[in-house]
Amino acid sequence: xxxxxxxxxxxxxxxxxxxxxxxxxxxxxxxxxxxxxxxxxxxxxxxxxxxxxxxxxxxxxxxxxxxxxxxxxxxxxxxxxxxxxxxxxxxxxxxxxxxxxxxxxxxxxxxxxxxxxxxxxxxxxxxxxxxxxxxxxxxxxxxxxxxxxxxxxxxxxxxxxxxxxxxxxxxxxxxxxxxxxxxxxxxxxxxxxxxxxxxxxxxxxxxxxxxxxxxxxxxxxxxxxxxxxxxxxxxxxxxxxxxxxxxxxxxxxxxxxxxxxxxxxxxxxxxxxxxxxxxxxxxxxxxxxxxxxxxxxxxxxxxxxx
Amino acid sequence: xxxxxxxxxxxxxxxxxxxxxxxxxxxxxxxxxxxxxxxxxxxxxxxxxxxxxxxxxxxxxxxxxxxxxxxxxxxxxxxxxxxxxxxxxxxxxxxxxxxxxxxxxxxxxxxxxxxxxxxxxxxxxxxxxxxxxxxxxxxxxxxxxxxxxxxxxxxxxxxxxxxxxxxxxxxxxxxxxxxxxxxxxxxxxxxxxxxxxxxxxxxxxxxxxxxxxxxxxxxxxxxxxxxxxxxxxxxxxxxxxxxxxxxxxxxxxxxxxxxxxxxxxxxxxxxxxxxxxxxxxxxxxxxxxxxxxxxxxxxxxxxxxxxxxxxxxxxxxxxxxxxxxxxxxxxxxxx
Numbered sequence: 301x302x303x304x305x306x307x308x309x310x311x312x313x314x315x316x317x318x319x320x321x322x323x324x325x326x327x328x329x330x331x332x333x334x335x336x337x338x339x340x341x342x343x344x345x346x347x348x349x350x351x352x353x354x355x356x357x358x359x360x361x362x363x364x365x366x367x368x369x370x371x372x373x374x375x376x377x378x379x380x381x382x383x384x385x386x387x388x389x390x391x392x393x394x395x396x397x398x399x400x401x402x403x404x405x406x407x408x409x410x411x412x413x414x415x416x417x418x419x420x421x422x423x424x425x426x427x428x429x430x431x432x433x434x435x436x437x438x439x440x441x442x443x444x445x446x447x448x449x450x451x452x453x454x455x456x457x458x459x460x461x462x463x464x465x466x467x468x469x470x471x472x473x474x475x476x477x478x479x480x481x482x483x484x485x486x487x488x489x490x491x492x493x494x495x496x497x498x499x500x501x502x503x504x505x506x507x508x509x510x511x512x513x514x515x516x517x518x519x520x521x522x523x524x525x526x527x528x529x530x531x532x533x534x535x536x537x538x539x540x541x542x543x544x545x546x547x548x549x550x551x552x553x554x555x556x557x558x559x560x561x562x563x564x565x566x567x568x569x570x571x572x573x574x575x576x577x578x579x580x581x582x583x584x585x586x587x588x589x590x591x592x593x594x595x596x597x598x599x600x601x602x603x604x605x606x
Numbered sequence: 607x608x609x610x611x612x613x614x615x616x617x618x619x620x621x622x623x624x625x626x627x628x629x630x631x632x633x634x635x636x637x638x639x640x641x642x643x644x645x646x647x648x649x650x651x652x653x654x655x656x657x658x659x660x661x662x663x664x665x666x667x668x669x670x671x672x673x674x675x676x677x678x679x680x681x682x683x684x685x686x687x688x689x690x691x692x693x694x695x696x697x698x699x700x701x702x703x704x705x706x707x708x709x710x711x712x713x714x715x716x717x718x719x720x721x722x723x724x725x726x727x728x729x730x731x732x733x734x735x736x737x738x739x740x741x742x743x744x745x746x747x748x749x750x751x752x753x754x755x756x757x758x759x760x761x762x763x764x765x766x767x768x769x770x771x772x773x774x775x776x777x778x779x780x781x782x783x784x785x786x787x788x789x790x791x792x793x794x795x796x797x798x799x800x801x802x803x804x805x806x807x808x809x810x811x812x813x814x815x816x817x818x819x820x821x822x823x824x825x826x827x828x829x830x831x832x833x834x835x836x837x838x839x840x841x842x843x844x845x846x847x848x849x850x851x852x853x854x855x856x857x858x859x860x861x862x863x864x865x866x867x868x869x870x871x872x873x874x875x876x877x878x879x880x881x882x883x884x885x886x887x888x889x890x891x892x893x894x895x896x897x898x899x900x901x902x903x904x905x906x907x908x909x910x911x912x913x914x915x916x917x918x919x920x921x922x923x924x925x926x927x928x929x930x931x932x933x934x935x936x937x938x939x940x941x
Contacts, residue, residue: 316843320882321863323848326841428646462894466624469651493893497628523884526893554884 306452306513306545306571307589308380309344311354313577314363319523319552328577334359338366343582348590351378351452353515353545353573356385356441368446378452380513380573382491383441384460431475434460438476442484453513454480455489465497470505477512489513491547493524496531499538509540515573518546520555520563536568543570550574557588565592608907609635611671611697613662613686614678615644618702618729621894622675625903628892632907636669638662662686666693673698673724673910679772680704680783684711684718691718698724698910700903704787704930705923707777712927716920725909727902727916728923730791732847732862734901736886738792741849741860745796749867751855753797756831760789762845764837768811780815782807782930786835789847790926791918793833796849799826800929807937810838821933 312318314337318325332340341352341363352367354360367373442454456476464472473490480488492498495516502509522529536544549560549572564572572589576582612623612634623634637652638659639645645658659665662674666689674697676686684706690697699719705728706712719726732738745753762785765774773779794800802824807816818836825831837845849860857868867879890900902918909916 316841319863320884321861322842322844322846323861325843329841428643428650430647430651459894462892463620463624464651466627466892466894467651468627468653472651494628497892521884522889524893526889527891528889551884554882 304569304571304589304592306351306543306573307349307586308351308353308452308545308571308573309341309349309582309586310547310573310575311352311357311360311363312575314340314575315355315357315359317575319548320554332577334362334366337363338370338372340576340579340582341367342370342372343579344576344586345372345375345377347583347586349582349586350376350571351380353380353382353455355382355457356444361444364446364449368448373446373449378450379445380452380455380489380515381442381445382455382457382515383438384457431471434472435475435479438479439483442486451484451486453487453489454484455491455513455515458491458493461490461492461498462494465492465494465501468501468505470501470507473501473505473507477507487511487513489515491515493517494526495544496527496535499535503538509538509542512542513545513570514539514542515545515547517548518544518564518567518569518572519549519551520559521551523551523554524548533567539568544568545570546572557585561588561592608632608672609670611636611638611665611669611674613638613665613674613676614682614702615639615641615648616677619675619677621899622677622700622702622729622903624894625892625900626675629900629904629907630891636665636671638665662689663693666690666695666697671695671697673700673906675700675702677702679778680707681772681778683707684715687715688718691722696723698906699726700729700906701727701920701923702729703791703923704728704783704926705920706927707783709924709928709931712920712924716924719920725906725914725916726920727906727909728918728920729902730788730918730923730926731896731898731902732788732792733795733918734905735862735883735896735898736888737863737865737881737883738860740881740886741858741865742796744858744865744867745851749856750851750853750858753827753829753851753853755829756793756797756849756851757834758789758793758831758847758849759834759836760785760845760847761835761839761842762837763840763842764845765811765817766838766840768813774812774815776814780812781817781835781837782819782933785837785845786819786833786930787926789833789835789849790929791923792847792849793823793831794922794925794929796851797825797827797829797831799925800824800932801826803929803932803936805933805937807934810836816934816937819933819937821936 313328316325316329477488480486517524525532546564546569549564574585576585608631610626612619626632627634636657640660676683683701706715773784800823803821805821807819810817817838821833823831847862851858856870859866863883865881888897890897892900
């Protein structure tokens with residue numbers, strides 16, 4: 301019996317995401333501002349949350365700056381950025397088309413990186429290399445995180461992870477893992493809504509399933525657990541020494557905290573990420589989660605094919 | 607193994623390709639994309655066994671395809687359907703919404719496809735969402751009695767300054783062709799044929815197309831309703847649809863994530879009955895964005911297997927184009 305290692309506060313409520321109701325998400329957003337959000341994160345931290353998981357939404361750079369100046373990042377509290385901010389680029393694509401979006405992305409990259417691009421070769425050939433582009437983009441985003449922060453892991457957004465699974469693009473996954481490990485000395489992670497397929501993919505592609513973080517839905521009603529609740533539960537025994545952090549444990553607010561906790565307690569999870577939108581809610585959620593005694597089964601390494 | 611061709615590798619083409627690849631016995635085996643730059647990118651991440659073509663005719667000529675997903679800009683949809691039909695191959699077609707840029711063009715698509723064996727379906731995925739299916743069932747079962755009046759909107763923050771993509775160009779864009787088709791399809795599905803229309807359209811940021819439309823609709827059934835659509839409203843992270851229906855026995859609110867039956871006089875002591883999407887079994891073999899995308903693609907293949915006609919057939923989809931044109935005609939001069 302061990303306590304959960306990763307108890308994270310997620311940023312959904314802070315950027316207008318709700319899996320229960322979009323209208324409710326907009327209302328929540330209206331009563332929040334950066335100061336209030338930082339208060340909620342502080343409350344989470346002082347009640348047992350071990351870190352903050354967030355997409356690189358524009359609001360989050362303000363939140364991080366404030367967390368930094370208010371000393372939260374100096375404490376025993378880690379950051380888990382999720383990259384890229386997919387929804388933002390979908391909007392840019394609607395406005396500017398794919399080429400315009402790539403242009404915008406390159407414009408965001410600092411002058412130094414743009415100079416590197418030119419040294420490496422014609423801008424177009426670099427722009428035609430999605431793996432190279434992703435690397436430049438990730439480096440840019442990670443470099444913007446406050447220096448003082450402890451990075452618990454850097455996670456690839458579910459849209460990219462799940463596209464990579466389906467198109468069998470192991471080079472995307474491999475390059476992401478190498479870049480985060482070698483350049484940033486951080487733990488690479490993946491968000492996926494197709495957990496069983498994710499585990500299958502690593503096995504089929506002979507990718508080393510070691511020391512990774514996987515963030516994926518686990519909840520009593522099987523909401524967003526793909527292809528099924530049973531299959532995802534069974535796949536938990538095949539993750540080697542990687543850490544699985546459950547998301548959507550409340551199924552977007554559909555379940556109550558007690559039933560959510562009861563469900564995740566016996567699973568082979570390293571923790572959970574939960575979004576909260578008020579100090580009181582943060583207190584309730586993290587007080588509960590920090591006391592759950594999980595039953596992580598004895599982890600075994602996957603056989604390695606050399 | 608079914609061999610699938612993708613025409614257009616924009617975000618919807620990539621999405622459908624991902625779902626298709628994840629379904630049993632289906633593989634994207636060919637891609638038709640004119641933009642060299644996109645092809646060069648795709649070659650670096652897509653499986654090596656995918657072939658690439660710059661035009662649809664040579665893709666059909668060289669590949670024994672079972673089905674084609676057309677996810678190009680709207681104006682290319684019908685010329686591509688005609689091109690495929692001319693090749694006289696029995697290929698099933700899935701076309702992203704809307705079917706065409708105009709009612710005339712949609713009619714041509716229907717007539718042309720009538721000469722082609724196979725399934726012809728349009729991507730109105732909201733009809734495969736358990737929430738909208740539940741709402742339709744409640745309406746049909748008379749849960750709110752006879753619908754008398756409705757107000758509906760479809761809003762997004764997709765366009766908050768002048769856009770540069772085909773979505774804001776005359777003939778291929780505008781909020782009525784881009785954002786509104788889902789809402790229009792749902793309204794026609796819920797309430798049947800429209801008798802008369804009056805409307806206004808306005809542009810807020812775009813030079814060539816409308817960014818907003820308000821339409822008053824009178825249905826053959828006698829029902830009346832207001833439909834508002836705008837893609838330039840701030841604060842919408844994702845597009846949202848809302849339909850509020852007032853019946854002679856009760857009221858109902860339908861949104862993407864829930865259906866709410868409002869209590870009436872006779873049920874005054876009852877709480878509103880709210881049903882969220884979590885209530886339904888929405889498990890799919892592969893989840894990308896909302897499960898209804900997978901549901902609709904599975905329906906497409908299921909119709910191919912059974913030789914049946916999908917609910918969102920070309921002829922159903924053409925009705926959406928007819929109503930869009932009527933709204934535009936009535937509103938002409940109000941931009």
